[in-house]
Amino acid sequence: MLALVTTPGRAHTTEVTEVPDAAARPGEVLLRPLCVGVCGTDREISEGLFGVAPDGEERLILGHEVLARVEAGGHGFTRGDIVCATVRRSCRHCLACEEGSPDGCLTGDYLERGITRLHGFAAELVAEAPEHLIRVPAGLGPLAVLAEPASICCRGIRHAEAIAGRQPWARRRTLVLGTGAIGMLGTYLLRLGGYDVWTAGRSPATEERARLAAACGAAYFSVAETSPVDVAAEVGGFDVVLEATGDAQAMIDTMSLLGRNGVACLLGIDGRPRDVCIDGRVLGVDAILQNRALFGSVNAHREDWESAVHALDEARRRWPDAVESFIGLTVGVDAFAKAFAHRGVKATLTFEGL
Ligand SMILES: [Zn+2]
Ligand SMILES: [Zn+2]
Structure with missing residues (x-):
């Protein structure tokens, strides 16, 4: 499958390239990303200033702001459900993470998809554990890609x-x-x-x-x-x-x-x-x-993600024209450089049709 990858620590290494297909391990849900938002964190990683590849690997799949469709159902999800996924994962050895609050991690050993030691969502397929998925209200559509910054x-x-x-x-x-x-x-x-x-x-x-x-x-x-x-x-x-x-x-x-x-x-x-x-x-x-x-304040708790998608939905109803125009640029993932250069509120990359 194709993915947007970079070599952390080395500028100008970001490219769309072939990587091994993502597969859902037992307990995971297979997702097909529809669009991925781009922000300053992606630009910094791409410039070699930030980001860490998974242990034992040199390259990192980018993308931490995702809107995806469930590709294979299970674990309470049905094929076709539209979801977002949270970003930060437990360090597994602190009180905050043990209590489900990696946003308050006490060790700094947390992992973050597309940023720190975990591949991101900018790929044709990704797998994720169901507890990290957030259901998107019907009608919110592509605006749900704003859930990460909203959270x-x-x-x-x-x-x-x-x-x-x-x-x-x-x-x-x-x-x-x-x-x-x-x-x-x-x-x-x-x-x-x-x-x-x-x-x-x-x-x-x-x-x-x-x-x-x-x-x-x-x-x-x-x-x-x-x-x-x-x-x-x-x-x-x-x-x-x-x-x-x-x-x-x-x-x-x-x-x-x-x-x-x-x-x-x-x-x-x-x-x-x-x-x-x-x-x-x-x-x-x-x-x-x-x-x-x-x-x-950094990152967000799962409850903030739930609040975020509902707030976005309410904002869309109250101020439809304005909220629709937050996403000022949407391009195919192969035109990622354009999205990185965009200076509006938000640019997104699409994967459908690759
Ligand atoms: Zn971001
Ligand atoms: Zn922790």
């Missing part, structure tokens, strides 16, 4: 609410920083949750991403024109800030955007070695006197 947002929001909920707090004003897939989905999920949402990006307020954010009722502003600090001062501080910029300075700055009892959730990654700075009084005075909190 990251669901976990971030769920944890922010849990942390904020340790004391009485106002569940009103939220700020989303960034308008990539995570920022845009975060904006929509917070609107579904009944929050007032401000979304900040680099694009001028006249561009497509601004239009998309505004389509669900969020107030968009461009950080090139307006400082988030000024907006925070104007509204009286945010109750929740969701950061999805991938810029460590923007991450630490979230602390200054919070109101009393506010919580900031960091979802971006910035591995650049550099110092970032913060006014000492924001940390040394405001954070304490106003009970502010800042935390990071």
Whole structure:
């Protein structure tokens, strides 16, 4: 079968090539991927900066955002069922993984499909254990490929609410920083949750991403024109800030955007070695006197995946035109370079017809 493979650690090795057919071992379900979403993680792996091949192998099949059709039924699934699959797998030797929460793995020895020591889903066929499959509501269609980034947002929001909920707090004003897939989905999920949402990006307020954010009722502003600090001062501080910029300075700055009892959730990654700075009084005075909190969040629990597909379905019903246009490019897997170069909210690769 054909698959999109790369050699982790070596740039420019990504190619569509023949690999041994996937087969379902006892207890697994055989799936035919319909489309696979592409994100910054895939680009980084493809550039040789990230990713680990399975033990004893040199190459890694890419793809961790999948929408697939059940090819051979069994284990509660019927041929033709449409499913997504979660990404992270248990390290098998920590409390969190033992309790079904590899998103909170305590050892860091977890595996991730298409990223760390497990082949991904960008192939004509894949096998997966049924407990890692998420049923897709009928009608959600190709949009379900957004379940992976949406599950990251669901976990971030769920944890922010849990942390904020340790004391009485106002569940009103939220700020989303960034308008990539995570920022845009975060904006929509917070609107579904009944929050007032401000979304900040680099694009001028006249561009497509601004239009998309505004389509669900969020107030968009461009950080090139307006400082988030000024907006925070104007509204009286945010109750929740969701950061999805991938810029460590923007991450630490979230602390200054919070109101009393506010919580900031960091979802971006910035591995650049550099110092970032913060006014000492924001940390040394405001954070304490106003009970502010800042935390990071990665990956998602199965319950976040379930929430994600249902939230996507609800978002699709409420704002159909906008949500449909999140996927700005769909190409066959052999044109993967085009998808990797796409700078819209989401690009996907298709497998049907190979
Ligand atoms: Zn991704
Ligand atoms: Zn673990």
